[in-house]
Amino acid sequence: MPSSTGENTLLDGFRLVPGRLDREAQEALRDAIRAVAVEAPLYRPSMPRTGKPFSVRMTNCGPLGWVSDQSGYRYQPTHPGTGRPWPAIPEVLLSLWKELADYPHPPEACLVNFYEAEARMGLHQDSDEAEFAAPVLSVSLGDSCLFRIGGLDRRDPTRSLRLASGDVLLLGGASRLAFHGVDRIYPGTSTLLAQGGRINLTLRRVTKPDESPEW
Ligand code: MD3
Ligand code: FE
Secondary structure, eight states, X not given: OOOBOSSSBXXXXXXXXXXOSOHHHHHHHHHHHHHXXXXXXXXXXXXXXXXXXXXXXXXXXXXXXXXXXXXXXXXXXXXXXXXXXXXXXXXXXXXXXXXXXXXXXXXXXXXXXXXXXXOOEEEEOOOOOSOXXXXXXXXXXXXXXXXXXXXXSTTSOOEEEEEOTTOEXXXXXGGGGOOEEEEEEETTSOSSSTTOOEEEEEEEOOSOOOSSOOO
16 A cells, blocks of 8 residues: 555655664764775766756766766666776665665665755655665765655655765655655755765666676
8 A cells, every 4th residue: 555644645655764773883874985086986867859968967876877868868887087987886885775675686786866955855756766566775964955745746745854974865656756856955954964964875787687696
């Protein structure tokens, strides 16, 4: 049965785990992501067609990374600026996936989104992957945000939720293809990042697994 947490109904497969990471775990993950961003610097993607810059800066870790530029959205094995392979996904994220994803293969991409105070992410669907049987697992770090999630049609009603540092969100089942976005950042709501801002990490399976071993 779909869960109902307010005025509207959330799609089946949506699960919020508030405060899953304590402060110490958040600090360790922050430091691991800082190391990722040294090897694979944050860059500002642009919109397909228009070339309009995103307000969010991004990087990736894992065998594949999600990129967007004037020619379109895609997954690729290398950083668009350096041409080098993306760094490995930190172990702590792989263990969260094993614990929570209920999916027998590892994630292939971890998109790192960095939001400054004014950054936003418009309502969209995540549909550039070939495998939708796996959930998306998201971890929030730093300042809180106002997250919005709707249904499978852009015009469906939406619900707004505040996501805080250490929260983990799972989008499986029907919710995997729900429209969602980030309406605003609440500056000064966390001390995790000395300069402020919000980091969101999303783990994804991109390709359909073949007959090879499960891990
Ligand atoms: C619901 N990121 O990277 S995380 C994205 O906070 C993205 O940076 C937002 O949307 C962020 O694509 C939201 C939560 C999230 C991630 C993936 C989803 C929610 C989702 C996929 C399907 C439905
Ligand atoms: Fe998304």
